[in-house]
Amino acid sequence: MTGEPAMTECGERTTGTAVPLGEGGRTDSATETFVAHRNLLFTVAYEMLGSAADAEDVLQETWLRWAGVDLDTVGDRRAYLVRITTRQALSRLRTLGRRRESYVGPWLPEPLLTTPDVSEDVELADSVSMAMLLVLETLHPTERAVFVLREVFDLGYDEIADAVGKSPAAVRQIAHRARSHVAARRPRDVVTPAETRDALQAFQRAVETGDLQGLLDVLAPDVVLLTDGGGLKRAVPRPVAGACKVARLLAAGVVKFGAGVSVEPVQVNGWPGLLLRIDGEIDGVLAMRVETGLVTGLYFVRNPEKLSHVERETVLSR
Structure with missing residues:
Protein backbone atom coordinates (compact mmCIF):
# COMPACT_ATOMS: atom_id res chain seq x y z
CA MET A 1 0.00 0.00 0.00
CA THR A 2 1.37 3.40 -0.92
CA GLY A 3 0.48 6.99 -0.15
CA GLU A 4 1.85 10.13 1.43
CA PRO A 5 4.58 9.48 4.01
CA ALA A 6 3.28 9.17 7.54
CA MET A 7 4.71 11.40 10.27
CA THR A 8 6.01 10.10 13.56
CA GLU A 9 5.60 12.12 16.76
CA CYS A 10 9.14 13.41 16.23
CA GLY A 11 8.24 14.74 12.79
CA GLU A 12 10.17 12.06 10.89
CA ARG A 13 8.71 10.85 7.63
CA THR A 14 8.09 7.18 6.99
CA THR A 15 7.20 5.17 3.95
CA GLY A 16 3.55 4.75 3.04
CA THR A 17 2.68 1.30 4.41
CA ALA A 18 -0.56 1.43 6.38
CA VAL A 19 -0.23 0.27 9.98
CA PRO A 20 -3.34 -0.25 12.11
CA LEU A 21 -3.66 1.52 15.46
CA GLY A 22 -4.65 0.04 18.78
CA GLU A 23 -7.73 0.88 20.79
CA GLY A 24 -8.42 4.59 21.19
CA GLY A 25 -5.94 5.42 18.41
CA ARG A 26 -2.93 4.62 20.60
CA THR A 27 -0.26 2.44 19.08
CA ASP A 28 0.56 -0.78 20.87
CA SER A 29 4.07 -2.07 21.43
CA ALA A 30 4.17 -4.08 18.20
CA THR A 31 3.07 -1.09 16.13
CA GLU A 32 5.54 1.25 17.81
CA THR A 33 8.40 -1.12 17.06
CA PHE A 34 7.32 -1.57 13.45
CA VAL A 35 6.97 2.18 12.87
CA ALA A 36 10.38 2.80 14.45
CA HIS A 37 12.07 0.44 11.97
CA ARG A 38 9.80 0.90 8.96
CA ASN A 39 12.20 3.04 6.88
CA LEU A 40 14.98 0.51 7.48
CA LEU A 41 12.72 -2.39 6.47
CA PHE A 42 11.61 -0.57 3.33
CA THR A 43 15.25 0.06 2.39
CA VAL A 44 16.13 -3.62 2.89
CA ALA A 45 13.21 -4.73 0.73
CA TYR A 46 13.85 -2.12 -1.96
CA GLU A 47 17.54 -3.02 -2.28
CA MET A 48 16.60 -6.67 -2.65
CA LEU A 49 13.81 -6.08 -5.16
CA GLY A 50 14.62 -2.89 -7.07
CA SER A 51 10.93 -2.02 -6.89
CA ALA A 52 9.33 0.40 -4.45
CA ALA A 53 5.86 -0.98 -5.13
CA ASP A 54 6.99 -4.52 -4.33
CA ALA A 55 8.92 -3.28 -1.29
CA GLU A 56 5.72 -1.71 0.04
CA ASP A 57 3.89 -5.00 -0.46
CA VAL A 58 6.65 -6.81 1.43
CA LEU A 59 6.30 -4.34 4.30
CA GLN A 60 2.58 -5.01 4.47
CA GLU A 61 3.23 -8.76 4.58
CA THR A 62 5.88 -8.20 7.23
CA TRP A 63 3.45 -6.23 9.36
CA LEU A 64 0.78 -8.93 9.12
CA ARG A 65 3.24 -11.55 10.37
CA TRP A 66 4.76 -9.25 12.99
CA ALA A 67 1.34 -8.41 14.43
CA GLY A 68 0.82 -12.07 15.32
CA VAL A 69 4.18 -12.54 17.09
CA ASP A 70 4.39 -13.03 20.85
CA LEU A 71 6.77 -10.17 21.67
CA ASP A 72 7.78 -11.76 24.96
CA THR A 73 9.61 -14.42 22.92
CA VAL A 74 11.57 -11.88 20.83
CA GLY A 75 14.97 -10.81 22.15
CA ASP A 76 16.03 -8.45 19.35
CA ARG A 77 12.98 -6.91 17.68
CA ARG A 78 14.95 -5.12 14.94
CA ALA A 79 16.70 -8.33 13.91
CA TYR A 80 13.41 -10.24 14.00
CA LEU A 81 11.73 -7.69 11.72
CA VAL A 82 14.66 -7.70 9.31
CA ARG A 83 14.45 -11.51 9.21
CA ILE A 84 10.74 -11.44 8.34
CA THR A 85 11.29 -8.75 5.69
CA THR A 86 14.20 -10.63 4.13
CA ARG A 87 12.24 -13.87 3.88
CA GLN A 88 9.25 -12.13 2.32
CA ALA A 89 11.50 -10.24 -0.12
CA LEU A 90 13.32 -13.44 -1.10
CA SER A 91 10.04 -15.15 -1.89
CA ARG A 92 8.87 -12.21 -3.97
CA LEU A 93 12.26 -11.85 -5.69
CA ARG A 94 12.05 -15.38 -7.06
CA THR A 95 8.60 -14.61 -8.49
CA LEU A 96 9.80 -11.32 -9.97
CA GLY A 97 12.67 -13.08 -11.72
CA ARG A 98 10.20 -15.11 -13.75
CA ARG A 99 8.10 -12.02 -14.46
CA ARG A 100 11.07 -10.01 -15.70
CA GLU A 101 11.97 -12.67 -18.24
CA SER A 102 8.92 -11.57 -20.27
CA TYR A 103 9.42 -7.82 -19.66
CA VAL A 104 9.21 -5.67 -22.81
CA GLY A 105 12.59 -4.05 -23.53
CA PRO A 106 15.33 -3.33 -20.95
CA TRP A 107 14.26 -3.62 -17.30
CA LEU A 108 15.41 -0.85 -14.95
CA PRO A 109 14.85 -0.49 -11.19
CA GLU A 110 11.99 1.71 -10.03
CA PRO A 111 13.54 5.16 -9.36
CA LEU A 112 13.07 6.97 -6.06
CA LEU A 113 13.13 10.67 -5.36
CA THR A 114 15.27 10.57 -2.23
CA THR A 115 15.85 12.97 0.65
CA PRO A 116 19.12 14.98 0.86
CA ASP A 117 20.40 12.95 3.82
CA VAL A 118 20.66 9.83 1.63
CA SER A 119 23.36 11.43 -0.53
CA GLU A 120 25.27 12.35 2.64
CA ASP A 121 25.56 8.65 3.52
CA VAL A 122 27.90 7.67 0.68
CA GLU A 123 27.63 3.93 1.31
CA LEU A 124 23.84 4.03 1.38
CA ALA A 125 23.67 6.22 -1.73
CA ASP A 126 26.01 3.87 -3.59
CA SER A 127 23.99 0.82 -2.58
CA VAL A 128 20.69 2.23 -3.90
CA SER A 129 22.10 3.85 -7.05
CA MET A 130 20.60 2.67 -10.32
CA ALA A 131 23.98 1.34 -11.42
CA MET A 132 24.42 -0.74 -8.25
CA LEU A 133 20.85 -2.06 -8.31
CA LEU A 134 21.49 -3.31 -11.85
CA VAL A 135 24.63 -5.07 -10.62
CA LEU A 136 22.62 -6.66 -7.80
CA GLU A 137 20.17 -7.95 -10.42
CA THR A 138 22.93 -10.26 -11.69
CA LEU A 139 23.15 -12.05 -8.33
CA HIS A 140 21.22 -15.16 -7.30
CA PRO A 141 18.39 -14.15 -4.89
CA THR A 142 20.14 -15.60 -1.83
CA GLU A 143 23.44 -13.99 -2.84
CA ARG A 144 21.68 -10.67 -3.20
CA ALA A 145 20.09 -10.94 0.23
CA VAL A 146 23.39 -11.89 1.88
CA PHE A 147 25.28 -9.10 0.12
CA VAL A 148 22.72 -6.45 1.03
CA LEU A 149 22.43 -7.51 4.67
CA ARG A 150 26.19 -7.84 5.16
CA GLU A 151 27.71 -5.08 3.02
CA VAL A 152 25.01 -2.42 3.37
CA PHE A 153 23.46 -3.08 6.77
CA ASP A 154 26.46 -4.73 8.44
CA LEU A 155 24.48 -7.59 9.95
CA GLY A 156 26.39 -10.43 11.56
CA TYR A 157 26.69 -13.79 9.82
CA ASP A 158 24.53 -15.48 12.46
CA GLU A 159 21.72 -12.96 11.92
CA ILE A 160 21.94 -13.33 8.15
CA ALA A 161 21.93 -17.11 8.47
CA ASP A 162 18.62 -16.93 10.36
CA ALA A 163 17.17 -14.63 7.70
CA VAL A 164 18.11 -16.72 4.63
CA GLY A 165 17.87 -20.19 6.17
CA LYS A 166 21.54 -21.11 5.77
CA SER A 167 24.33 -21.97 8.19
CA PRO A 168 26.73 -19.17 9.23
CA ALA A 169 29.55 -20.99 7.41
CA ALA A 170 27.52 -21.15 4.20
CA VAL A 171 26.62 -17.47 4.55
CA ARG A 172 30.32 -16.56 4.79
CA GLN A 173 30.99 -18.39 1.53
CA ILE A 174 27.99 -16.80 -0.17
CA ALA A 175 29.06 -13.35 1.04
CA HIS A 176 32.58 -13.84 -0.34
CA ARG A 177 31.24 -15.02 -3.69
CA ALA A 178 28.72 -12.15 -3.93
CA ARG A 179 31.34 -9.58 -2.91
CA SER A 180 33.71 -10.75 -5.65
CA HIS A 181 30.90 -10.76 -8.22
CA VAL A 182 29.85 -7.20 -7.37
CA ALA A 183 33.44 -5.90 -7.20
CA ALA A 184 34.06 -7.09 -10.76
CA ARG A 185 31.05 -5.16 -12.07
CA ARG A 186 30.75 -2.00 -9.99
CA PRO A 187 32.45 1.31 -10.96
CA ARG A 188 36.08 1.29 -9.88
CA ASP A 189 36.38 5.06 -9.41
CA VAL A 190 35.17 6.65 -6.20
CA VAL A 191 32.90 9.44 -7.41
CA THR A 192 31.45 12.12 -5.15
Missing part, protein backbone atom coordinates in the same frame (compact mmCIF):
# COMPACT_ATOMS: atom_id res chain seq x y z
CA PRO A 193 27.93 13.51 -5.53
CA ALA A 194 29.56 16.87 -6.40
CA GLU A 195 31.41 15.31 -9.35
CA THR A 196 28.23 13.67 -10.54
CA ARG A 197 26.40 16.98 -10.12
CA ASP A 198 28.98 18.79 -12.29
CA ALA A 199 28.62 16.19 -15.03
CA LEU A 200 24.84 16.36 -14.72
CA GLN A 201 24.81 20.15 -15.10
CA ALA A 202 26.91 19.96 -18.26
CA PHE A 203 24.68 17.18 -19.56
CA GLN A 204 21.51 19.14 -18.73
CA ARG A 205 22.74 22.27 -20.53
CA ALA A 206 23.53 20.22 -23.63
CA VAL A 207 20.15 18.42 -23.54
CA GLU A 208 18.13 21.60 -23.04
CA THR A 209 19.84 23.32 -25.99
CA GLY A 210 20.15 20.26 -28.21
CA ASP A 211 23.91 20.87 -28.27
CA LEU A 212 25.31 17.75 -29.93
CA GLN A 213 28.95 18.71 -29.28
CA GLY A 214 28.13 19.54 -25.67
CA LEU A 215 26.73 16.04 -25.24
CA LEU A 216 29.78 14.48 -26.86
CA ASP A 217 32.01 16.42 -24.46
CA VAL A 218 30.35 14.95 -21.36
CA LEU A 219 29.66 11.41 -22.60
CA ALA A 220 32.32 8.71 -22.28
CA PRO A 221 33.22 7.03 -25.60
CA ASP A 222 31.70 3.74 -24.39
CA VAL A 223 28.63 5.23 -22.69
CA VAL A 224 25.53 3.01 -22.61
CA LEU A 225 21.94 4.26 -22.60
CA LEU A 226 19.14 2.07 -21.27
CA THR A 227 15.51 3.13 -21.60
CA ASP A 228 12.62 1.43 -19.83
CA GLY A 229 9.12 1.95 -21.18
CA GLY A 230 7.77 -1.39 -20.04
CA GLY A 231 5.77 -1.68 -23.24
CA LEU A 232 3.59 1.21 -22.06
CA LYS A 233 5.70 4.14 -23.28
CA ARG A 234 7.91 4.41 -26.32
CA ALA A 235 11.49 3.42 -25.52
CA VAL A 236 14.54 2.07 -27.30
CA PRO A 237 14.10 -1.73 -27.28
CA ARG A 238 17.74 -2.50 -26.59
CA PRO A 239 20.79 -0.78 -25.06
CA VAL A 240 22.41 1.99 -27.12
CA ALA A 241 26.22 2.08 -26.87
CA GLY A 242 28.73 4.72 -27.96
CA ALA A 243 28.86 8.48 -27.46
CA CYS A 244 27.88 9.38 -31.03
CA LYS A 245 24.81 7.15 -31.12
CA VAL A 246 23.64 8.21 -27.66
CA ALA A 247 24.21 11.94 -28.32
CA ARG A 248 22.32 11.87 -31.61
CA LEU A 249 19.43 9.98 -30.03
CA LEU A 250 19.18 12.46 -27.14
CA ALA A 251 19.48 15.52 -29.37
CA ALA A 252 16.79 14.14 -31.69
CA GLY A 253 14.48 13.61 -28.72
CA VAL A 254 14.83 17.24 -27.61
CA VAL A 255 14.03 18.46 -31.12
CA LYS A 256 10.99 16.17 -31.32
CA PHE A 257 9.36 17.45 -28.12
CA GLY A 258 10.56 21.03 -28.54
CA ALA A 259 9.52 23.74 -26.09
CA GLY A 260 7.20 21.36 -24.26
CA VAL A 261 10.15 19.66 -22.54
CA SER A 262 11.30 20.81 -19.11
CA VAL A 263 14.17 19.29 -17.15
CA GLU A 264 14.43 19.51 -13.35
CA PRO A 265 17.48 18.48 -11.29
CA VAL A 266 16.48 16.09 -8.49
CA GLN A 267 18.00 13.50 -6.18
CA VAL A 268 17.42 10.09 -7.77
CA ASN A 269 18.35 7.12 -5.60
CA GLY A 270 20.77 9.22 -3.59
CA TRP A 271 22.51 10.80 -6.60
CA PRO A 272 21.88 13.81 -8.85
CA GLY A 273 19.46 13.03 -11.66
CA LEU A 274 16.87 14.66 -13.89
CA LEU A 275 13.09 14.67 -13.84
CA LEU A 276 11.68 15.22 -17.34
CA ARG A 277 8.26 16.71 -17.98
CA ILE A 278 6.43 17.15 -21.26
CA ASP A 279 3.77 19.86 -21.21
CA GLY A 280 3.94 19.81 -17.42
CA GLU A 281 3.35 16.07 -17.02
CA ILE A 282 6.07 13.75 -15.68
CA ASP A 283 7.42 11.78 -18.63
CA GLY A 284 10.44 10.05 -17.12
CA VAL A 285 13.41 10.03 -14.79
CA LEU A 286 17.02 9.99 -15.90
CA ALA A 287 19.77 8.67 -13.62
CA MET A 288 23.41 8.45 -14.55
CA ARG A 289 26.67 6.76 -13.75
CA VAL A 290 29.78 8.93 -13.80
CA GLU A 291 33.42 7.83 -13.92
CA THR A 292 36.48 10.09 -14.29
CA GLY A 293 34.22 13.07 -14.90
CA LEU A 294 32.36 11.52 -17.83
CA VAL A 295 28.94 9.90 -18.09
CA THR A 296 29.37 6.16 -18.64
CA GLY A 297 25.79 5.06 -18.04
CA LEU A 298 22.37 6.62 -18.59
CA TYR A 299 19.21 5.05 -17.19
CA PHE A 300 15.96 6.54 -18.47
CA VAL A 301 12.75 5.22 -16.91
CA ARG A 302 9.53 6.11 -18.76
CA ASN A 303 7.32 3.23 -17.66
CA PRO A 304 4.46 5.10 -15.91
CA GLU A 305 4.00 2.20 -13.48
CA LYS A 306 7.46 2.98 -12.10
CA LEU A 307 7.06 6.74 -11.64
CA SER A 308 4.81 6.96 -8.58
CA HIS A 309 7.78 7.46 -6.24
CA VAL A 310 9.20 10.48 -8.07
CA GLU A 311 6.36 12.79 -7.13
CA ARG A 312 7.46 12.89 -3.49
CA GLU A 313 10.60 12.09 -1.53
CA THR A 314 11.15 8.62 -0.09
CA VAL A 315 13.00 8.23 3.20
CA LEU A 316 15.68 5.53 3.29
CA SER A 317 17.77 4.47 6.27
CA ARG A 318 20.05 1.73 7.53
